[in-house]
Amino acid sequence: MLIKLVPSANAPLDLLLEADPSADNIRRYLENSSCYVATIGNETVGAYAIQSMGGGVHELMNIAVAPAHQGKGIGAKLLEHAVNSTRERGARRLELGTGTFGYQLTFYQRAGFRVIAVERDYFLTHYDEPIYENGIQHKDQLRLAINFDRALY
Numbered sequence: 001m002l003i004k005l006v007p008s009a010n011a012p013l014d015l016l017l018e019a020d021p022s023a024d025n026i027r028r029y030l031e032n033s034s035c036y037v038a039t040i041g042n043e044t045v046g047a048y049a050i051q052s053m054g055g056g057v058h059e060l061m062n063i064a065v066a067p068a069h070q071g072k073g074i075g076a077k078l079l080e081h082a083v084n085s086t087r088e089r090g091a092r093r094l095e096l097g098t099g100t101f102g103y104q105l106t107f108y109q110r111a112g113f114r115v116i117a118v119e120r121d122y123f124l125t126h127y128d129e130p131i132y133e134n135g136i137q138h139k140d141q142l143r144l145a146i147n148f149d150r151a152l153y
């Protein structure tokens, strides 16, 4: 598997929609994000987008693996790449926002992310359509982070 940085204009929107149902949101944050794409042969199997928020804090805006390739460790490799590339840039912290339930929480915490905050009603106020998973509506957002600067612990 190859992971490489691509111009935002070449970001695989269909794939990024797996993680964020709003194409408008994705287009907006892609403008200021670095997008990395994972390929196996000619096939795009995964992608992530990361953005500098200032003050040494970076945010993982989106991470997605093509449905046919999920559950095979590709996401874990992409996440490790995201963590390492951010650390190598000299960042102090990598943050992300996710739902308050679902397998994604295990996925992130296994990679070392910890909960730093809860943003109540985030999914109600930032999306036009309700978002359901396992029959439960996503309402609140968990903020997770991995700190590279030991002083932040």
Ligand SMILES: CC(C)(COP(=O)(O)OP(=O)(O)OC[C@H]1O[C@@H](n2cnc3c(N)ncnc32)[C@H](O)[C@@H]1OP(=O)(O)O)[C@@H](O)C(=O)NCCC(=O)NCCS
Residues within 6 Å of the ligand: 018, 019, 020, 063, 064, 065, 066, 069, 070, 071, 072, 073, 074, 075, 076, 077, 097, 098, 099, 103, 104, 107
């Ligand atoms: C989250 C995601 C990037 C993880 O990538 P992945 O390649 O599937 O991840 P991995 O194979 O490294 O492992 C992820 C874990 O989640 C599980 N998992 C993956 N896809 C799953 C699914 N659709 N339903 C339930 N569990 C799933 C895997 O089984 C694995 O757990 P295990 O090791 O205990 O079996 C990917 O599943 C995805 O694109 N999901 C849809 C988009 C999304 O939710 N993005 C994150 C937004 S916060």
